Amino acid sequence: MSMLQVSVYRYNPETDSAPYMQEFQVDTQGRDVMVLNVLAMIKEQDSSMAYRRSCREGVCGSDGMNMNGKNGLACITPLSEVVKGGKLTLRPLPGLPVIRDLVVDMALFYKQYERIQPYLQNDTPEPAIERLQSPEDRDKLDGLYECILCACCSTSCPSFWWNPDKFVGPAGLLQAYRFLADSRDEATSERLAELEDPFSVFRCRGIMNCVAVCPKGLNPTRAIGKIREMLLANAT
Amino acid sequence: MVTNITNFGRSGLSDWLIQRASAVILALYTLFMVGYLLLHPNLDYATWSGLFGSTWMRIFSLLAFVSMAAHAWIGLWTVTTDYLKPTAIRIAVQAVIILAIFVFLVWGVQVLWGA
Ligand code: SF4
Numbered sequence: 153m154s155m156l157q158v159s160v161y162r163y164n165p166e167t168d169s170a171p172y173m174q175e176f177q178v179d180t181q182g183r184d185v186m187v188l189n190v191l192a193m194i195k196e197q198d199s200s201m202a203y204r205r206s207c208r209e210g211v212c213g214s215d216g217m218n219m220n221g222k223n224g225l226a227c228i229t230p231l232s233e234v235v236k237g238g239k240l241t242l243r244p245l246p247g248l249p250v251i252r253d254l255v256v257d258m259a260l261f262y263k264q265y266e267r268i269q270p271y272l273q274n275d276t277p278e279p280a281i282e283r284l285q286s287p288e289d290r291d292k293l294d295g296l297y298e299c300i301l302c303a304c305c306s307t308s309c310p311s312f313w314w315n316p317d318k319f320v321g322p323a324g325l326l327q328a329y330r331f332l333a334d335s336r337d338e339a340t341s342e343r344l345a346e347l348e349d350p351f352s353v354f355r356c357r358g359i360m361n362c363v364a365v366c367p368k369g370l371n372p373t374r375a376i377g378k379i380r381e382m383l384l385a386n387a388t
Numbered sequence: 389m390v391t392n393i394t395n396f397g398r399s400g401l402s403d404w405l406i407q408r409a410s411a412v413i414l415a416l417y418t419l420f421m422v423g424y425l426l427l428h429p430n431l432d433y434a435t436w437s438g439l440f441g442s443t444w445m446r447i448f449s450l451l452a453f454v455s456m457a458a459h460a461w462i463g464l465w466t467v468t469t470d471y472l473k474p475t476a477i478r479i480a481v482q483a484v485i486i487l488a489i490f491v492f493l494v495w496g497v498q499v500l501w502g503a
């Protein structure tokens with residue numbers, strides 16, 4: 153038998169007075185499936201089980217969750233990577249309000265993303281064809297633009313847990329740097345002015361939880377370091 | 389931009405820089421102290437008081453005291469804003485911390501120049 157013991161965080165605010173963990177036995181038939189497949193099998197046993205997913209191939213960023221204590225995307229996390237001693241524990245992303253079961257309210261996360269103005273700002277009249285960038289300048293955006301906003305990083309960051317309303321968080325800061333580093337963006341000094349307070353950037357303590365969990369292999373800590381360098385160069 | 393009025397330098401950037409500079413000064417002061425004590429195993433009052441009577445030692449010590457004050461304020465302020473969510477308690481604790489830092493600073497100056 154290849155039964156997997158799965159413990160899942162359950163909470164339905166309409167019927168439950170408090171969250172609880174529910175145990176499931178899932179027959180994986182010995183295959184090394186993804187955690188998302190296990191959730192689908194659980195949903196066959198109990199159709200009230202709620203979780204988000206869409207692309208099921210690590211592109212949309214909607215199934216970020218905490219699997220055996222580590223954040224990641226359920227659809228691209230094979231059981232062999234997370235299961236310890238035949239047990240799997242699934243919880244919602246930590247630090248955000250739970251709407252139901254594994255579904256969290258991402259409003260604060262998106263608010264921080266919105267705050268860094270994640271769009272190109274350039275008031276120079278457009279050239280006839282397009283705004284050109286040298287290959288070197290384009291290279292600076294690698295490792296930044298690939299973020300899928302899954303929130304695995306920000307919800308693993310203690311600084312974001314304590315101050316989600318003030319600290320932008322690793323995901324937002326990676327995108328802040330994506331536009332600071334863009335040679336076509338003209339709002340650099342305005343962007344920097346928005347970030348020099350004691351919370352937005354400087355609440356980062358360099359713990360690097362964000363780097364450890366990012367399913368796209370991105371490095372928010374390095375981007376945060378670069379923002380600090382830019383702030384320092386700008387103000388000294 | 390998140391506004392704040394109780395952090396040390398009014399800006400996250402200046403707090404960050406001061407925190408690093410003060411850490412370097414405190415490390416140098418500690419190294420000097422440990423080195424001095426190791427080189428003077430039979431230290432007596434006259435030598436010790438002579439050390440703190442010299443102008444350069446008073447400058448170095450005052451620099452270390454001021455660094456300690458800034459370092460403690462920035463560090464503890466951060467701790468209060470992470471963990472103390474009720475505003476009244478947070479402000480009260482911040483006030484006690486700042487008062488204590490002020491008292492220790494004045495006391496330190498008095499000890500230095502009272503020798
Ligand atoms: S940086 Fe990585 S972990 Fe964070 S939101 Fe983007 S893709 Fe997800």
Ligand code: SF4
Nearest residue numbers: 309356357359360362
């Ligand atoms: S490095 Fe900074 S942003 Fe990343 S988890 Fe640590 S404190 Fe959070």
Ligand code: FES
Nearest residue numbers: 206208210213227
């Ligand atoms: S379902 Fe789209 S990233 Fe997992």
